Amino acid sequence: MSETGTGATRHDVWFPSEDGARCAATLYLPDGRSGARPPVIVMAHGLGAIRAMGLAAYAERFTAAGYACLVFDYRHFGDSEGMPRYLLSTREQRADWAAAIAFARRLPQVDGDRIVAWGTSFGGGHAIYTAAQRPAGLVAAIAQCPFTDGIASTLAIPPINSVKATLAGVRDVVGALLGRAPYMITTAGPVHGTALMTAPDAESGYLALVPPGSDFRNEAAARVVFDILTDRPGRLTDRIEVPILFAVCETDSVAPAKPTLRYAARAPRGEVRTCADGHFDIYRGAAFERVVADQLDFLRRHVALTPEGAPQA
Numbered sequence: 503m504s505e506t507g508t509g510a511t512r513h514d515v516w517f518p519s520e521d522g523a524r525c526a527a528t529l530y531l532p533d534g535r536s537g538a539r540p541p542v543i544v545m546a547h548g549l550g551a552i553r554a555m556g557l558a559a560y561a562e563r564f565t566a567a568g569y570a571c572l573v574f575d576y577r578h579f580g581d582s583e584g585m586p587r588y589l590l591s592t593r594e595q596r597a598d599w600a601a602a603i604a605f606a607r608r609l610p611q612v613d614g615d616r617i618v619a620w621g622t623s624f625g626g627g628h629a630i631y632t633a634a635q636r637p638a639g640l641v642a643a644i645a646q647c648p649f650t651d652g653i654a655s656t657l658a659i660p661p662i663n664s665v666k667a668t669l670a671g672v673r674d675v676v677g678a679l680l681g682r683a684p685y686m687i688t689t690a691g692p693v694h695g696t697a698l699m700t701a702p703d704a705e706s707g708y709l710a711l712v713p714p715g716s717d718f719r720n721e722a723a724a725r726v727v728f729d730i731l732t733d734r735p736g737r738l739t740d741r742i743e744v745p746i747l748f749a750v751c752e753t754d755s756v757a758p759a760k761p762t763l764r765y766a767a768r769a770p771r772g773e774v775r776t777c778a779d780g781h782f783d784i785y786r787g788a789a790f791e792r793v794v795a796d797q798l799d800f801l802r803r804h805v806a807l808t809p810e811g812a813p814q815a
Contacts, residue, residue, distance in 0.1 A: 751784065
């Protein structure tokens with residue numbers, strides 16, 4: 503256990519996912535002066551990223567407002583188990599989301615009947631998918647600069663880059679069939695490179711989130727390119743029954759805003775907040791302050807800190 507500097511506490515925990523893998527997580531708890539068990543926000547990052555890449559700032563702000571947070575690493579990444587390393591599977595990551603929510607429901611320190619799914623970037627797509635599955639205890643969701651349409655994201659990069667990434671994916675799939683180790687592709691790379699993200703701000707913006715001294719590797723098994731291309735979680739928004747906030751970056755170079763806004767309009771209880779910032783700008787500085795303020799406003803209106811009424815001051 504450690505202090506966050508805001509009167510809250512931070513605990514390293516583990517929870518089981520499918521196939522016996524364990525996911526590492528950090529549980530942030532508010533100071534508890536109200537005596538009530540707080541709602542809990544289950545949080546995870548985007549494409550190939552780990553929880554140490556900027557999520558603490560969000561969790562600490564939410565915890566300071568009175569919410570608990572469970573921030574986890576997907577299997578194969580960060581502090582979580584799973585071999586081979588850096589294997590990025592949409593199906594597995596969504597199973598990890600389901601396991602994280604089930605774990606949060608059992609935590610004695612929180613109100614397991616008031617859970618919020620919070621995801622950013624590729625994780626924002628997972629939050630949309632998770633909310634559409636209507637898991638027990640989920641009362642709201644926040645999808646930040648969410649990945650909503652694989653075709654739209656693929657078309658946002660130069661065709662030659664798509665071809666190079668696809669060839670890397672084929673090499674990885676064939677290698678897997680032959681029993682070889684995964685063939686890796688860079689997650690965020692230069693504009694003309696072979697990478698999953700090659701927008702002008704991708705490499706610098708993504709790597710700026712990596713903590714100094716981290717052993718994080720900017721790569722993933724290349725077979726994920728086929729998951730990305732075929733995944734369209736935005737199509738599920740009309741199935742989401744709980745309030746959901748779409749935090750959309752208008753100049754997003756990775757998860758284009760136009761399809762996200764179109765899908766958000768189909769959510770029965772959806773709300774949209776836009777900002778003029780780019781995909782990687784919202785983890786620090788003034789952009790972070792704007793986005794987190796919108797999210798706290800959403801939480802205060804839809805997820806009361808006490809079951810009986812309005813959030814406490």
